[in-house]
Amino acid sequence: MSGTKAADKVMSLDAALSVVKDGMTVGIGGWIFSGQPMALVRGLIRKGVRDLHLVPAPGSVAPDMLIGAGCAAKTACVFISFEHLGLAPNFRRAAQSGAVEVLEMDGPGIAGGLRAGACDLPYMLIPDLGTDLPKVNPAGYRKARIQEGGRKLLEVPAIKPDVVLLHGQQADEEGNVQYFGPSFFDILLAQAARHVICSVDRIVPASTVRQDARLTKIPAALVDAVVVAPFGAHPGASPGLYGQDEAHLKAYVAASRDAAAFGAYLKDYVLEAGAEGAYHERIGACTLAALSAGVAAP
Secondary structure (H helix, E strand, O other), X not given: OOOOOHXXXXXXXXXXXXXXXXXXEEEEOOEEOEOOOHHHHHHHHHHOOOOEEEEEOOEOHHHHHHHHOOOEEEEEEOOEEOHHHOEOHHHHHHHHHOOXXXXXXXXXXXXXXXXXXXXXXXXXXXXXXXXXXXXXXXXXXXXXXXXXXOOOEEEEEOOOXXXXXXXXXXXXXXXXXXXXXXXXXXXXXXXXXXXXXXXXEEEOOHHHHHHOHXXXXXXXXXXXXXXXXXXXXXXXXXXXXXXXXXXXXXXXHHHHOXXXXXXXXHHHHHHOOOOHHHHXXXXXHHHHHHHHOOOOOO
């Protein structure tokens, strides 16, 4: 972590992403369609970074879009999927062609590596579940040099992202980030990372954060930058504020099945939009309002 002063933590999207350079290891928070840091992802694509090593929590559109845009050279992941909408087309195409190196991992492996990174340890011990992962990804899973007890163990090397991108529902100006729903791997990602960027749908007074401190999942001490990005998880959901945009997700998957069509999607929704305000205009105020209807904050 950079030790950013509290007064400097709330900044523009472009300023926050200025620390991301070609070749960095970038962690991505959220889970499938929930809490994906999409405003930050769109900003990275506009920035034109290349050769990133992605470490996403089980995700969908965020890592798939970065891969499709040519920003990634490698990914260590459990899975990237659109669940009921099918496979992640850009990820699948890049994996099959070899355009992106895929380091297969499972949940215990990712969690163990992040815990080692958070504790500044070279590796973490996890149970050997009897999978082929040590054969498929020998750099990520090693037979433990010390075996104690009746259960076989593996060593998972530390995962320490250069930058982590997260999305929470609200934060105060000091950088305390609150979640209205599950935080999934976001806390581990923040603890393990060297630099943490959180987008939030809104900024609230510190008094509001203190009144419901249980919602603060990423404390200010772990946060380097906060970006105010209303609907910053769209087309995914931001729990307690808005649901996922099923129609847009379907359109994204359809466009992503063809490289040319995906290029047109990026041009329309990311590159030519140029900023999140213009992106909102393309989605439409009525659509965004409908996604918020009936969603109750805690």
